[in-house]
Amino acid sequence: MVQVKSCLPVWLSPCTAPVRRDDKPHPPVRFPEPAEAAAPAEQLGGSGAVLEPLLQCVAWLDAYFREPAVLEGLPVPALHHPIFQKESFTRQVLWKLLTLVKFGETVSYQQLAALAGNPRAARAVGGAMRSNPIPILIPCHRVVCSSGAMGNYSGGVGVKEWLLAHEGRPAGKAAHGGGSRATGSWRGALGSTASSQPAGRD
Numbered sequence: 001m002v003q004v005k006s007c008l009p010v011w012l013s014p015c016t017a018p019v020r021r022d023d024k025p026h027p028p029v030r031f032p033e034p035a036e037a038a039a040p041a042e043q044l045g046g047s048g049a050v051l052e053p054l055l056q057c058v059a060w061l062d063a064y065f066r067e068p069a070v071l072e073g074l075p076v077p078a079l080h081h082p083i084f085q086k087e088s089f090t091r092q093v094l095w096k097l098l099t100l101v102k103f104g105e106t107v108s109y110q111q112l113a114a115l116a117g118n119p120r121a122a123r124a125v126g127g128a129m130r131s132n133p134i135p136i137l138i139p140c141h142r143v144v145c146s147s148g149a150m151g152n153y154s155g156g157v158g159v160k161e162w163l164l165a166h167e168g169r170p171a172g173k174a175a176h177g178g179g180s181r182a183t184g185s186w187r188g189a190l191g192s193t194a195s196s197q198p199a200g201r202d
Contacts, residue, residue: 053077060137068103068167081133092116093128098138104167108146130154136163 056077063070076098084091096115101107107115109122109129116125129140135154141163145151153160 053080057137064103064136065166071103077137079134083131083133089116089118089121089124090128090131093125094132094138097140097143101139101142104169106142106144106164106169109143109151110146112143126152142167 054077056075060071060074060077063074083094093112093116097107097112100115101112109125110119113119113121113125118124125143129143129152132138132140132154135141141153141155141160143151150157150160150164
């Protein structure tokens with residue numbers, strides 16, 4: 001389990017265990033330094049081409065939690081999940097979320113539906129968030145209700161609140177705030193619904 005620094009103790013557990021909040025002390029997990037993270041690749045004796053996306057993922061997650069300012073310069077690991085292999089509204093929603101809604105920003109379900117080409121499909125966006133195979137990397141925690149309410153999150157609302165606070169967005173702030181950081185960089189894309197997905201990123 002990993003203790004996440006916040007005003008309330010939040011414990012992240014492996015996927016098979018529930019996320020819980022409590023005051024019980026747990027032994028901390030030491031994350032390897034970036035130089036150490038590369039060592040298991042050689043030990044496994046696997047192909048560099050196979051392990052490269054995993055190492056990119058480790059580097060990306062390490063930067064997200066330790067040094068968010070460098071995220072923009074890191075490559076997004078290849079997305080080989082079946083959901084990205086065929087054209088669908090879910091794929092379009094997840095791709096727009098990944099490419100347009102940056103660290104520290106939020107978007108409403110309805111705004112994301114418009115970005116994906118169907119402004120009336122806010123409920124379908126909720127379904128796409130539930131189908132997200134790679135939370136945090138594809139930042140479904142940045143999708144909130146138009147009212148500013150958190151909305152649901154597969155890891156629990158407490159984890160969603162922590163992730164948004166980590167990114168500098170206080171809980172309860174409305175998603176559409178008159179040009180605030182919460183909606184800044186992706187606003188210009190609302191007029192364009194065509195996919196700009198590069199080859200090899202599906």
